[in-house]
Amino acid sequence: MISSSRLDSSSVHITVTGRLDLENTQQLKQVLLEAGEQGASSILMSMAELEFMDSSGLSALVTGLKTARKAGGELYLIAPSAAVNELLELTLLNQVIPVVPSLEAARQRRV
Amino acid sequence: MKATLEALESTVAALADSYDQLVFLQHAVHRAVNATDLSDLMSLTHDAQVLMEAGGSAMYAAGHWNTEVPGWLVSQPTPSRRVFELDVPTADAPAAFLGVPFGTGMLEIGWIAFWDKSAAFTAGDARLAENLATLIASTLGAFQTRQRQLHQELEEHDRLLATRIWRNLVAERLPAPAQYLLVSRSQPAAQVGGDFQFALGDWIMVGDVSGKGIAAALFTGMFVSSLQLAVLQEDVGAAIAVAIHAQLEAAEMLATLAVIHLQEDGGFKYLNMGHPPLLIRRADGSTEALKATAPPLGTFALPRYPMLTGQLAPGDLLCLYSDGISEAQRDRADGTLELFKVSGLERTLNAARNPEHGLELIEQALQGWNVQDDLTVVLVQYAPEFTPAAFPAPSFPFTPKEPSMPEPAPSQPQRLELRADTSELSTLGTFIKDACSRLPRPGLPELAVTELAANAILHGGAQHMSVQIAEEEAGYLLTFEDDGEFFDPTQATLLPPGELREGGYGLMIVQRSTDRVQYRRRAAWNSTDLYYRTGAVL
Numbered sequence: 329m330i331s332s333s334r335l336d337s338s339s340v341h342i343t344v345t346g347r348l349d350l351e352n353t354q355q356l357k358q359v360l361l362e363a364g365e366q367g368a369s370s371i372l373m374s375m376a377e378l379e380f381m382d383s384s385g386l387s388a389l390v391t392g393l394k395t396a397r398k399a400g401g402e403l404y405l406i407a408p409s410a411a412v413n414e415l416l417e418l419t420l421l422n423q424v425i426p427v428v429p430s431l432e433a434a435r436q437r438r439v
Numbered sequence: 440m441k442a443t444l445e446a447l448e449s450t451v452a453a454l455a456d457s458y459d460q461l462v463f464l465q466h467a468v469h470r471a472v473n474a475t476d477l478s479d480l481m482s483l484t485h486d487a488q489v490l491m492e493a494g495g496s497a498m499y500a501a502g503h504w505n506t507e508v509p510g511w512l513v514s515q516p517t518p519s520r521r522v523f524e525l526d527v528p529t530a531d532a533p534a535a536f537l538g539v540p541f542g543t544g545m546l547e548i549g550w551i552a553f554w555d556k557s558a559a560f561t562a563g564d565a566r567l568a569e570n571l572a573t574l575i576a577s578t579l580g581a582f583q584t585r586q587r588q589l590h591q592e593l594e595e596h597d598r599l600l601a602t603r604i605w606r607n608l609v610a611e612r613l614p615a616p617a618q619y620l621l622v623s624r625s626q627p628a629a630q631v632g633g634d635f636q637f638a639l640g641d642w643i644m645v646g647d648v649s650g651k652g653i654a655a656a657l658f659t660g661m662f663v664s665s666l667q668l669a670v671l672q673e674d675v676g677a678a679i680a681v682a683i684h685a686q687l688e689a690a691e692m693l694a695t696l697a698v699i700h701l702q703e704d705g706g707f708k709y710l711n712m713g714h715p716p717l718l719i720r721r722a723d724g725s726t727e728a729l730k731a732t733a734p735p736l737g738t739f740a741l742p743r744y745p746m747l748t749g750q751l752a753p754g755d756l757l758c759l760y761s762d763g764i765s766e767a768q769r770d771r772a773d774g775t776l777e778l779f780k781v782s783g784l785e786r787t788l789n790a791a792r793n794p795e796h797g798l799e800l801i802e803q804a805l806q807g808w809n810v811q812d813d814l815t816v817v818l819v820q821y822a823p824e825f826t827p828a829a830f831p832a833p834s835f836p837f838t839p840k841e842p843s844m845p846e847p848a849p850s851q852p853q854r855l856e857l858r859a860d861t862s863e864l865s866t867l868g869t870f871i872k873d874a875c876s877r878l879p880r881p882g883l884p885e886l887a888v889t890e891l892a893a894n895a896i897l898h899g900g901a902q903h904m905s906v907q908i909a910e911e912e913a914g915y916l917l918t919f920e921d922d923g924e925f926f927d928p929t930q931a932t933l934l935p936p937g938e939l940r941e942g943g944y945g946l947m948i949v950q951r952s953t954d955r956v957q958y959r960r961r962a963a964w965n966s967t968d969l970y971y972r973t974g975a976v977l
Binding site: 351382411419 | 897940941948
């Protein structure tokens with residue numbers, strides 16, 4: 329399941345749970361696109377309860393991260409689940425996409 | 440009588456003019472031959488102007504006037520033949536004007552103009568100008584030829600210099616660490632690339648700097664000198680990155696590097712910075728690939744570069760190489776291009792008895808293939824208390840051997856058949872995860888099969904798919920099948936990990952998450968075997 333809430337004028341908090349694969353990646357891309365169009369440059373992604381993610385999910389995250397950086401912001405992964413961590417390590421994207429332990433830590437990092 | 444005299448005087452004057460022009464042209468040819476730049480040709484034009492008793496002259500070449508010219512001349516187009524009047528009339532036009540074009544090539548094209556003569560320009564003046572124009576065009580052509588030659592000479596000089604620098608830095612033969620046999624080969628491409636091999640004590644390194652020529656040779660030098668210091672540091676990768684990364688980034692170049700530290704008991708630790716996988720041909724004939732553990736230098740630097748460890752048994756053969764081998768190419772019968780690939784090297788090494796024999800087999804295998812880049816191969820065999828007969832080849836004389844899979848265990852395999860549709864991915868995933876619960880990382884098979892399935896659905900137009908899982912004593916054998924277009928995931932070109940890009944991760948995940956991948960086409964089905972060991976944490 330994918331849900332999002334606006335934190336302030338430049339930040340959006342997106343929570344992804346369950347499963348993220350080709351079946352629902354487009355939905356996440358749409359949420360990220362809308363966040364960018366509404367001026368959000370800080371994307372805080374909660375993925376602690378994401379049980380599975382494949383390369384299409386990674387693709388959505390990379391798109392979101394690039395969009396955020398172009399707007400002068402950043403995309404943070406908050407406490408990603410073991411499955412997400414495993415995928416990030418496998419692709420070495422854990423070295424590129426910032427990971428933080430909590431929403432609070434992400435909020436502090438962006439100021 | 441008076442009229443006759445006047446006519447005679449005019450003829451004599453014309454003859455004298457002709458003689459002056461002839462002498463001028465004779466000198467002009469000599470001067471043109473020795474001309475070194477446009478100013479010499481402008482000087483010739485000016486002397487022709489003086490001979491014609493004109494008040495001004497100019498030359499238009501290489502797209503612009505070569506001196507300051509009056510405004511009315513700037514607006515004139517290049518004439519297509521000799522002209523005595525301006526093509527674009529202007530209020531301040533001179534009373535007398537002569538324009539003559541020259542050249543037919545793109546760069547030699549231009550024209551010369553003369554103006555301000557007390558009388559009209561004569562046909563003799565025009566002939567002189569036309570002869571001069573021909574001479575100018577030829578000389579400009581000669582300038583270009585000379586420049587091209589100079590450029591080629593400089594390139595050749597640079598190429599030889601780069602080769603000399605590179606050869607001084609990169610040893611042709613590397614020393615063998617204690618308890619190991621080693622052979623190596625390094626062969627530069629016509630345009631020296633940036634391959635290098637280097638050994639220091641028990642350390643062996645093979646790398647590849649992007650680019651060619653002197654720049655690549657100089658970076659090779661920086662590598663060789665920094666590696667000598669880096670191996671003394673606790674984090675070798677970080678030390679190299681500190682020394683090289685910023686320079687590579689500034690030069691918009693990148694470099695891959697494979698570093699291995701061999702121990703006398705067969706243990707080793709390694710670091711692979713975006714380099715093609717190091718191959719280990721085990722004594723039992725199986726092959727393992729040590730894939731990239733970090734991104735290439737010059738892309739982005741990491742704070743730490745942990746080295747991974749492994750163990751060689753007596754007879755195991757380790758191969759470090761550059762992409763000159765895996766990217767060797769040849770034309771297929773149908774005109775498409777075929778690459779030697781890492782799998783070609785794996786097959787070749789399968790029959791190698793020892794490093795020497797392995798190198799011989801590689802050289803034989805590459806016959807008929809076009810190696811366009813530098814070529815570097817280092818073969819190392821763990822040989823404690825070496826005796827030449829100690830290590831027979833796994834199967835020799837050479838018989839091509841398919842990668843071996845463990846024999847199926849007596850337990851009944853589990854099988855699931857599904858429509859090839861994204862809505863079925865969840866069912867597929869749950870089935871795999873439940874069936875592979877004994878694995879230390881049970882999520883990996885699910886991930887790899889999901890990537891294969893997504894690929895078949897998105898790109899192969901598959902309608903049906905199935906997965907069969909056989910539990911072995913030492914692991915799981917998963918066979919994924921789809922009825923999509925032919926696609927061999929083991930032959931796909933993999934992009935490097937750790938790059939911020941939207942695509943190209945699926946097949947890399949398949950390759951990096953499994954202990955072994957094997958593909959075959961079974962009638963209209965793509966059939967891919969994935970093997971996962973229960974005892975291994977990748």
